[in-house]
Amino acid sequence: NAGVTQTPKFQVLKTGQSMTLQCAQDMNHEYMSWYRQDPGMGLRLIHYSVGAGITDQGEVPNGYNVSRSTTEDFPLRLLSAAPSQTSVYFCASSYSGGVSRDTQYFGPGTRLTVL
Amino acid sequence: GDSVTQMEGPVTLSEEAFLTINCTYTATGYPSLFWYVQYPGEGLQLLLKATKADDKGSNKGFEATYRKETTSFHLEKGSVQVSDSAVYFCALSSGAGSYQLTFGKGTKLSVIP
Numbered sequence: 493n494a495g496v497t498q499t500p501k502f503q504v505l506k507t508g509q510s511m512t513l514q515c516a517q518d519m520n521h522e523y524m525s526w527y528r529q530d531p532g533m534g535l536r537l538i539h540y541s542v543g544a545g546i547t548d549q550g551e552v553p554n555g556y557n558v559s560r561s562t563t564e565d566f567p568l569r570l571l572s573a574a575p576s577q578t579s580v581y582f583c584a585s586s587y588s589g590g591v592s593r594d595t596q597y598f599g600p601g602t603r604l605t606v607l
Numbered sequence: 608g609d610s611v612t613q614m615e616g617p618v619t620l621s622e623e624a625f626l627t628i629n630c631t632y633t634a635t636g637y638p639s640l641f642w643y644v645q646y647p648g649e650g651l652q653l654l655l656k657a658t659k660a661d662d663k664g665s666n667k668g669f670e671a672t673y674r675k676e677t678t679s680f681h682l683e684k685g686s687v688q689v690s691d692s693a694v695y696f697c698a699l700s701s702g703a704g705s706y707q708l709t710f711g712k713g714t715k716l717s718v719i720p
Contacts (some may be wrong), residue, residue: 496650534611534696535651535709542706550661550707582650586706595641596708598650 493518498583499547504605505573513568513602515583518604523586524566525596527577528552541566573606580604609634613697613711617634620687628682628714630671630697638699640664640673640680641708645694654682654695687718 499514525540537550541560543578555577557569570577580603586594613630620626639658643651655664660675669684682698697711
């Protein structure tokens with residue numbers, strides 16, 4: 493299993509540009525989520541999904557869109573990038589049932605810089 | 608709402624020293640508690656977890672005990688190695704059907720030979 497994969501690893505954008513951060517998992521996990529990591533802030537939840545076709549907002553959703561058309565993929569879209577979105581982005585997934593539901597597996601991250 | 612408070616870093620220790628990283632939490636209900644570790648340039652990995660009061664999670668020589676009376680989940684290791692240098696995050700999942708993790712701000716540990 494590849495686990496949780498993210499692309500790209502690094503990205504530089506100009507203010508106002510759009511892009512999509514890709515996330516995929518091959519563990520058949522129903523739950524997937526996006527976090528951003530900022531210095532001194534820990535990780536904050538952006539959006540999450542409990543299954544294909546179902547998404548919801550986390551703590552810091554503004555400026556980001558998500559969709560979940562398949563179990564495997566959960567892309568994060570920045571429609572008009574702003575410098576405040578400079579961060580490291582992590583995708584995570586977990587099983588949806590039993591005691592393992594809240595053990596999340598993280599991807600390697602995407603480091604995004606918005607100029 | 609839920610919150611996690613962990614000791615501020617950075618923490619610098621000599622090899623074979625004893626490590627404690629404090630973590631306290633505020634949550635409704637009966638949360639599950641976690642320690643995640645992030646090695647340089649990598650994503651987060653689950654280090655250990657505990658799902659109910661008095662449970663002890665352990666892995667790779669690290670331990671943490673779920674203390675409901677003090678709302679704490681302190682991370683300990685008896686003898687750290689250079690390879691333990693990383694950022695450590697305490698986190699909780701509030702349970703009751705929630706998948707969401709609430710993280711502390713992280714504690715950077717550096718172990719010197």
